[in-house]
Amino acid sequence: MKLWRFLISIELCLILLALVCVAMAAGSFGLSGDYAAAINAMPLLVWLREVPAGVSWWLWLTLALLVLLAVNTVLCSVETLWSRRGRGGWWMVLAPQLMHAGFLLIMLAHLLSAIGSELLQVEVQEGQLVTLPNGARFGVAGISVSSLPNGMPVAFSSELVTDLQNPAVRDVISPNRPWFSGAYGVYIKQAEEFPLRRALLEVHREPGAPMALAGTLLFVAGNILVLVFRSQTPENKLS
Numbered sequence: 001m002k003l004w005r006f007l008i009s010i011e012l013c014l015i016l017l018a019l020v021c022v023a024m025a026a027g028s029f030g031l032s033g034d035y036a037a038a039i040n041a042m043p044l045l046v047w048l049r050e051v052p053a054g055v056s057w058w059l060w061l062t063l064a065l066l067v068l069l070a071v072n073t074v075l076c077s078v079e080t081l082w083s084r085r086g087r088g089g090w091w092m093v094l095a096p097q098l099m100h101a102g103f104l105l106i107m108l109a110h111l112l113s114a115i116g117s118e119l120l121q122v123e124v125q126e127g128q129l130v131t132l133p134n135g136a137r138f139g140v141a142g143i144s145v146s147s148l149p150n151g152m153p154v155a156f157s158s159e160l161v162t163d164l165q166n167p168a169v170r171d172v173i174s175p176n177r178p179w180f181s182g183a184y185g186v187y188i189k190q191a192e193e194f195p196l197r198r199a200l201l202e203v204h205r206e207p208g209a210p211m212a213l214a215g216t217l218l219f220v221a222g223n224i225l226v227l228v229f230r231s232q233t234p235e236n237k238l239s
Contacts, residue, residue: 102219
């Protein structure tokens with residue numbers, strides 16, 4: 001019983017969260033060079049398979065801690081629902097479970113992206129055609145760069161022809177405004193005007209993105225419900 005109580009305890013949750021922060025801090029400060037550059041250029045699990053364990057140990061440790069944290073979350077929810085069987089007030093009981101479900105969905109979403117995400121960098125010029133991994137094609141109609149008098153670029157964008165059968169159908173992308181074709185997002189990362197207009201585009205596919213959004217909505221809904229229920233308890237009401 002003591003082991004079970006520890007496995008479902010908030011204390012274990014806090015310990016695991018603290019260890020995750022320590023492991024990720026160690027990796028953030030210790031990772032450098034080509035390995036640090038490559039971690040953002042490929043799916044996470046591909047990076048883990050290709051780098052030495054002496055470099056990636058902190059990330060393996062983080063994944064193991066997150067698995068334990070997920071187990072702690074599931075067991076806590078099971079214990080709460082089991083102990084409340086046959087009683088009323090289910091909405092107050094289910095509200096925290098929405099938070100747990102949202103947290104687990106977010107973790108699963110990151111796992112899916114770590115396994116199946118894609119990242120492709122393409123250097124393009126005006127008038128060039130680009131083919132995405134899903135077979136869709138688009139054209140680069142224009143590249144625009146706004147610079148300071150000293151030549152420092154402060155803003156850039158690219159006008160894309162997203163329907164080659166109808167060149168009038170266009171979309172302008174900028175660093176915070178990508179264009180999506182199915183599951184693929186096209187982002188502009190860099191652009192320059194001299195010696196010729198060209199830009200660096202990144203093509204992303206994140207299979208876990210819809211699940212991460214669903215998890216976020218569940219987590220927020222659970223938080224709101226908890227706040228509502230707690231504000232209605234007698235000790236929290238204003239006289």
